[in-house]
Structures are given as C-alpha cells and as structure tokens.
Amino acid sequence: MNKIITVLIILVSLFSSCKKEDISSIADDFRVRHDNADMPVYVYGNGTEKVFIIFIHGGPGDSGYANREGKAAAELEKKYVMVYWDQRGQGLSEGKIDSEDITIDLMAEDLHAVVQVLKHKYGNDIKIFLLGHSWGGTLGTAYLLKNNYQSEVRAWIEVDGSHDFPKINRDVINMFIDVGNEQINLNHNKRNWQDIVSWAEHVDTLNLNREAIIDINYKAHLVEKYLLEDNVLQKEDEKTMRDLAVSYSQNTITRIFSGYYTFMGNDSFFDEVVNNSFTHELHNITIPCLFLWGKYDFVVPSSLGYDAFNRVNTSDKEILIFDKSAHSPMLNQANEFVDAVSSFIEDHK
Amino acid sequence: MKKVIVISVLLLFFVLGYSQIHDSTSVFRTGSYTLSYVGNNLVKPGLKFGTNIILSEKTLVKTKKRKSSKTITNAFTRQLMLAGNIGFFWHPKSHIGAFNYYELTYRKINLKNGKYSKIGFGPGLYRSFYPETYQVDDNGDIAKIPFAGRIYLSPVLTFGSGKFVKDSFFKYRTFTTTLLFLFDYNSGVVPLLNFEIGLGFDFSKNKTK
Numbered sequence: 001m002n003k004i005i006t007v008l009i010i011l012v013s014l015f016s017s018c019k020k021e022d023i024s025s026i027a028d029d030f031r032v033r034h035d036n037a038d039m040p041v042y043v044y045g046n047g048t049e050k051v052f053i054i055f056i057h058g059g060p061g062d063s064g065y066a067n068r069e070g071k072a073a074a075e076l077e078k079k080y081v082m083v084y085w086d087q088r089g090q091g092l093s094e095g096k097i098d099s100e101d102i103t104i105d106l107m108a109e110d111l112h113a114v115v116q117v118l119k120h121k122y123g124n125d126i127k128i129f130l131l132g133h134s135w136g137g138t139l140g141t142a143y144l145l146k147n148n149y150q151s152e153v154r155a156w157i158e159v160d161g162s163h164d165f166p167k168i169n170r171d172v173i174n175m176f177i178d179v180g181n182e183q184i185n186l187n188h189n190k191r192n193w194q195d196i197v198s199w200a201e202h203v204d205t206l207n208l209n210r211e212a213i214i215d216i217n218y219k220a221h222l223v224e225k226y227l228l229e230d231n232v233l234q235k236e237d238e239k240t241m242r243d244l245a246v247s248y249s250q251n252t253i254t255r256i257f258s259g260y261y262t263f264m265g266n267d268s269f270f271d272e273v274v275n276n277s278f279t280h281e282l283h284n285i286t287i288p289c290l291f292l293w294g295k296y297d298f299v300v301p302s303s304l305g306y307d308a309f310n311r312v313n314t315s316d317k318e319i320l321i322f323d324k325s326a327h328s329p330m331l332n333q334a335n336e337f338v339d340a341v342s343s344f345i346e347d348h349k
Numbered sequence: 350m351k352k353v354i355v356i357s358v359l360l361l362f363f364v365l366g367y368s369q370i371h372d373s374t375s376v377f378r379t380g381s382y383t384l385s386y387v388g389n390n391l392v393k394p395g396l397k398f399g400t401n402i403i404l405s406e407k408t409l410v411k412t413k414k415r416k417s418s419k420t421i422t423n424a425f426t427r428q429l430m431l432a433g434n435i436g437f438f439w440h441p442k443s444h445i446g447a448f449n450y451y452e453l454t455y456r457k458i459n460l461k462n463g464k465y466s467k468i469g470f471g472p473g474l475y476r477s478f479y480p481e482t483y484q485v486d487d488n489g490d491i492a493k494i495p496f497a498g499r500i501y502l503s504p505v506l507t508f509g510s511g512k513f514v515k516d517s518f519f520k521y522r523t524f525t526t527t528l529l530f531l532f533d534y535n536s537g538v539v540p541l542l543n544f545e546i547g548l549g550f551d552f553s554k555n556k557t558k
Contacts (some may be wrong), residue, residue, distance in 0.1 A: 029442050030481040033494065037535075038479065040443055065442070089535040092443045094477060094499045099536040113485035120483070120491045249442040251390060254539055261537035 023047035026081055030121075034113040035106065037088040037095035041114055044068065044084075045077035050126045051349050052118060053157075053341075054083040056111065058134030060273065061259025063091030066250055067133070069243045070236070072330035075338040080345065085114050087139070089262030091255055099266040104276060108142040108149075115152050127349050128153045131341070134300060134327065137161010141278050141308075144285050155288040155348045157341060160327050162300045163308050164277040169208055169216055171303045176200035176219070179296065188230040196223060213274055220298035224326045227296050234324040236331045282311035289317040290344045294325030294332065318344065381520055385547025387438050389446065395438025397545055401454065404429045408460070424460040429453065432469065438543070444498065445478040446541070448529060450505045463513035463521070475503035475531055475541070501531040503541070511549070519548040 028043040042065050043052075053076065057064045064084035067073060076082055086093045088110050089102060115128060130153050132140030137158045144150040162168055180197035184190050196219060203212065227233045263270055289312050293305040302321055309319040320340050325332035380402045387395035410424045432454050437447040450473025458465040482497035509525035529541040 030483065031479045031497065033482055033484040033497065038482065038497070038499065042442060092440075093535065095535055096499075096533050097536050102536070116485055116489060117483045117491060248392060249440075251393075251440065251443075253390060253542060254534075257537065257539040258535050261535055266536065 023050075030117075032085075032110075032114050032117050034110050036097055037093055037110065039088060039093045039095075039110060039114070040065070040086045040091065041117070042068065042084040043081060043118075045081040046079055047081045047122070049080065049349060050123070051080040051129065051345060052083055052122070052126050053080050053129045053131050053345070054085060054111075054114065054118075056085070056130060056132040056136030056140045057087065057090075058136050059090060059259060060087070060135050060263040060269070061090055061255075062135075063250060063255050065091060065246065066255075068246045069239075070331050071240075071334035072337045072341075074240075074242060075334070076341060079342060083114075083118065085111075090259050092251055093258065099261060100268050102262060102266060102269045104139065104142045104272060105146070107139055108146050111139065111143045112146075112149055112152075115149075129155050129157060129345060129348075131157040131159065132161045133159045133330075134161055135273070137300070138163065138165075138273070138276060138278075141282070141285070144287070145278060145281050150285060150287050153287065155290065155344070156285065157290045157292065157344065158305070158308060159292045159329065160294055160297050160300045160305070161308075162304055163282060164279045164304060165274050166277060167279070167304060167307070168300055169213060170205045171301045172216060172220060172298055173200050173203050173205050175298060175301050175303075176223070179223075179298075183226070183230070183232070186230075188232065189226040192226050193223075210270070210274075217299065220327075223298050224296070227326065232324070233296060233326055234332045237334060279307070279311065282308060283313045285312040286314050287316075288344075288348050289314060290340070291317070291319040292329055292337065292340055293319070293321050294327055294329045295321050295323045296326045299327040316348075381549045381551055383523060383547045383549045385436070385523070385525070385545040387436055388544045388546075389438040389440065390542055391544050393438050393440045395436055395446075395543075397434055397436030397547070399432055399434040399436075399547075401430045401432035404431055426458045426460055428456045428458070430456060430469075432471075444480070446475060447478065448473060448475045448503060450474070450503065450529065452505055452507055454507070458513070463515075465511055465513070465521075467507070467509045467511075467525075469505075469507040469509075471505055473503040473505045473529060475501045475529055477501075499534075501534055503529040503531050505529050509545075520551040521549040523547050523549055 024046055026043055026045060026047045029040060031038050031040055055064060055067050057067055064086045068084055073082060088107055089097055119126060130140045138161060140156060140158065141163045144156060177197055177200050180193045183193045228235060291305045291309050293302040295302060305319055309317055322329040322333045322336060330337045382400040385397040387397045389395060406426060406428045408424065408426045410422060413421045415421065432452050435449045437445055439445050450471060452469035452471035454467050454469030456465055456467040477498040479497045482494045484492050484494050506528045507525055509523055511521050511523035513521040525545040527543040527545060531539045531541055
C-alpha cells in the first residue's frame with residue numbers, strides 16, 4: 001500500500017511540475033488589499049499578446065465583474081486580457097471604511113495598487129490599457145492626472161465618461177430639449193417627449209440641488225427606453241449562457257447596499273463627485289487617447305467626449321460616436337465597439 | 350477577535366451537549382440537531398449544522414363550537430428554544446462565507462398535523478475567506494496574505510416553518526429564511542439572505558411516534 005501511495009505522489013509531482021501556465025487562456029481572480037479595502041479583481045482572456053485592459057466600472061455603486069456580461073466583453077477576451085475590478089465599497093469589495101475617507105483621490109490610489117499587483121503577478125512587460133466607462137471615466141482621468149501614473153499605462157480609452165460633472169447637467173438639459181423636439185417631430189413617443197421637453201425647459205441649471213441632479217439622471221435613463229421603443233437605438237444582444245453565469249457570480253443585494261453607502265448615502269463623496277471637474281487639467285494627459293460615445297447618451301452627453309478630445313495634450317487621439325447607442329455603446333453596438341477598441345489597441349500595443 | 354470565535358464555537362458544543370442529555374416527557378420536547386442545505390441568495394451553495402434545546406414549553410387546547418353543533422379542538426404547543434448554528438456557503442469567483450450564530454426561537458407546533466412555524470433572533474459572527482490576496486502598502490510594497498478575509502458581527506433574524514414526520518429516519522423537516530446583518534461591512538450594515546432546507550434529527554431515545 002505504501003509503495004502505491006509513493007508512486008502516486010511521484011506521478012502527481014511529475015505532472016504538476018510539467019504543467020505550464022497557459023497564458024492564451026487566463027481565468028484568474030484575486031483580491032487587492034489597499035487602505036482598508038479588499039477589492040476583487042477578475043482577470044480573463046487571451047494573454048498571448050500581454051495586453052491587459054483594465055475595465056473601470058461606472059456608478060459609483062456598480063460592479064466591475066457585471067461588465068463581463070455582453071458580446072463586447074466576450075469578443076475582447078478572445079484577443080486580450082480583460083481585467084474587471086470591483087472598486088472600493090462597490091460590487092463584492094469588502095473592508096472597513098469610514099465613508100468620509102472615500103475620495104476620488106483615494107480611489108485613484110486604489111487603481112494604482114491594482115496596476116502594481118497586475119505587474120507583480122504577470123510581469124512588468126505587460127501592456128496595460130485603461131478603459132473607463134461613465135464614472136469610470138472620471139476615476140480613470142483622476143488616475144492619469146495623479147503623480148506620473150499615466151506612464152504606467154499604454155493608452156486611455158474613455159467610454160461615455162465624465163471629466164466634468166457640472167458640465168453634464170448643463171449640457172444634458174439642452175440635449176433633452178433638442179432631441180426631444182426632434183423625436184416629437186418624428187412622432188416618436190410624442191406625449192412622453194413633450195413631458196420631458198416641458199420639464200427640461202424649467203430646469204435652472206445654475207441652481208441644481210441633490211434631488212434635481214438625481215432627477216436628471218433618472219430621466220436620462222428613462223428617455224433611453226423611449227428611444228429603444230422607437231428603434232432609434234440598437235437593441236442589446238440576447239443574453240447568452242455565459243452572461244447568465246456572470247450574473248450568477250454576482251451578489252445583487254450586497255452590491256446595492258454597499259454601493260448606496262459608498263455614494264448615494266455618503267454626502268461627502270456624493271458632493272465631491274457631482275462638483276468635480278478636471279476640465280482645466282486635461283492638458284496634462286499626454287498618452288494616446290480614444291474617446292467612444294453613444295450619440296444618444298443622456299447620462300453623459302457626447303459634448304463631454306468632444307471637450308475631452310479637444311483638451312488632452314496628445315496628437316495621438318481619436319473620437320468615435322456610435323449613432324445608434326446611448327450610455328453603453330458596448331451593449332448597443334457591440335461589434336462596432338469591439339472593432340474600434342481592437343483597432344486602437346493594435347496601433348498602440 | 351480570535352478569542353470571541355473560539356468562545357462562540359465552544360458555546361455551540363455546549364448547546365449540542367446539553368441538548369443530548371436534556372430529559373423530557375413531551376414528544377416534541379427533546380433537543381435535536383439539524384442538517385441543512387444553505388442557499389445564500391438562494392443559489393450560492395452551502396451547508397449548515399444546527400442544534401437546539403427547549404427552554405420552556407406550553408401546550409394549549411382550544412375548542413370551538415360551530416353552528417352545526419360540531420366541536421373542533423385545536424391543540425398547540427408553544428416552545429421557547431435556544432439554537433446554535435454553524436455553517437458556510439461558497440460564492441464562486443469571490444469568497445467562502447462561514448457563519449456561527451445563536452438564536453432564541455419561538456416555535457408554535459400544531460399537535461394535530463405536526464406542522465410548525467418559528468421566528469428567532471440572536472447574535473452571530475461571520476467570516477469571509479478570500480482566494481489569493483495581495484496587500485499593497487503605502488510604499489507600494491506588495492505582499493501575499495494567506496487566509497485573508499474579514500470578520501463581522503452578524504446578528505441574525507430567522508423565519509421558518511416545517512413539519513414533524515412520523516415513522517421516518519428524521520424527526521422533522523424544516524425550511525428557514527435567515528437574514529444575517531453584517532456590521533461594519535464597508536461603511537454600513539449589509540444583509541445576507543440565506544434560504545435553508547433541512548432535516549431535524551432526534552437525540553432522545555423518546556422518539557416521536
């Protein structure tokens with residue numbers, strides 16, 4: 001019996017020592033502990049080219065892993081490594097955090113910690129691209145502007161992100177009126193759009209309180225439904241089994257509660273975010289940039305994309321507007337989104 | 350905190366031991382233990398072991414007369430129990446959650462059909478266990494942390510129902526909804542919802558017939 005066990009141990013040791021890590025198909029998850037927060041990082045995709053795309057999720061209050069759903073993420077994972085990171089106090093992140101300590105600057109440091117761990121784990125020669133969506137655009141911008149962190153990454157891809165929250169609220173009210181009148185003339189959801197236009201005409205953008213800001217964001221998501229009903233927007237692809245598996249791995253209750261404490265229920269961070277503007281610092285960004293926007297994004301209007309495009313201090317920049325998309329072109333026009341991101345990465349990897 | 354965990358688990362063994370020696374004359378008044386499947390948020394799988402002792406018991410018989418001159422008699426047993434529970438669940442791609450909690454439970458049993466309902470509350474502890482974890486300090490130094498995770502105080506609220514079963518290898522079946530409230534989870538209190546389906550077993554020789 002002892003001989004059999006010895007032989008088995010030797011065989012297992014031999015096989016395990018011969019096993020090579022298959023970087024063409026990475027499926028890894030780990031946590032990064034930084035400043036009292038334990039943040040999950042999920043790493044999936046093809047590592048052959050050593051291209052790692054860190055997806056900086058929106059919200060604040062969303063989850064990184066949730067963005068693994070959809071055709072765009074699945075297709076990008078076939079070519080590159082996608083890194084989905086649950087930010088501090090969001091998704092399945094854990095920790096003991098004083099809500100008043102949560103700041104954009106601290107979260108930029110969290111992102112720096114994630115970048116450091118990725119290099120520690122996969123090698124200093126990995127090529128990191130940042131892709132920030134919505135609030136992730138704010139956080140990504142904060143990271144690039146801090147210290148010399150932009151030198152740690154190859155390029156910046158901003159998708160419907162915000163570098164200037166007060167500008168969002170000023171610009172989106174005009175967009176409600178302009179697009180609303182356009183849709184009324186086309187007889188699309190006429191009554192609903194008339195209500196929206198009528199409401200927008202009475203919003204005082206110079207005196208927006210917390211309730212007004214939340215109401216604008218609510219209506220921004222509401223009108224997306226009208227545009228989908230009238231086929232102005234391209235419908236998202238059907239959910240696949242892979243998407244269901246991603247949904248299964250999340251925890252909606254924890255995510256909702258944690259996200260609330262971090263942002264909506266956290267006055268200091270909420271106020272910091274809604275008053276934040278990086279407009280006059282964007283000239284300090286010198287790395288290649290790609291700005292991707294949905295034409296009908298009422299959450300963060302495309303005017304912010306053009307503004308960021310014009311202000312970053314690099315000639316190596318592109319902007320692309322998806323004409324049948326709203327706040328998430330990776331869901332509305334997944335194929336075009338993948339083509340745009342892939343083309344940019346191939347040019348800069 | 351380690352001392353609290355040790356004391357908490359020892360307390361479970363105390364409840365377990367006491368429930369085995371507890372003497373009783375009632376068919377229901379015996380300590381029991383339960384084995385349950387735990388579904389965190391219904392679908393994240395886990396297991397739970399529980400044990401309970403009956404602290405007090407009262408049987409009530411209610412008689413109602415109907416117009417048809419029929420008399421209906423309902424008999425109920427009301428019990429106050431102390432229960433200790435330990436278990437875990439597995440959250441794929443994220444962590445393993447282990448919990449240990451105690452509850453004071455009120456249970457009402459219909460003696461006619463053996464069906465019961467219960468409600469309980471009490472203190473508890475919850476520990477998450479992460480996969481691979483890297484700590485990054487202020488100097489940018491990176492260190493791998495073994496067995497990383499977080500410990501939370503987790504008072505519990507439970508609602509359940511079940512039925513005592515005759516002539517079976519188990520004493521009763523139980524379905525329980527458990528809400529653990531994790532304190533100081535990030536910046537607040539986060540509920541953890543578990544659904545448990547289990548079987549209760551008898552310690553006593555005086556088994557339900």
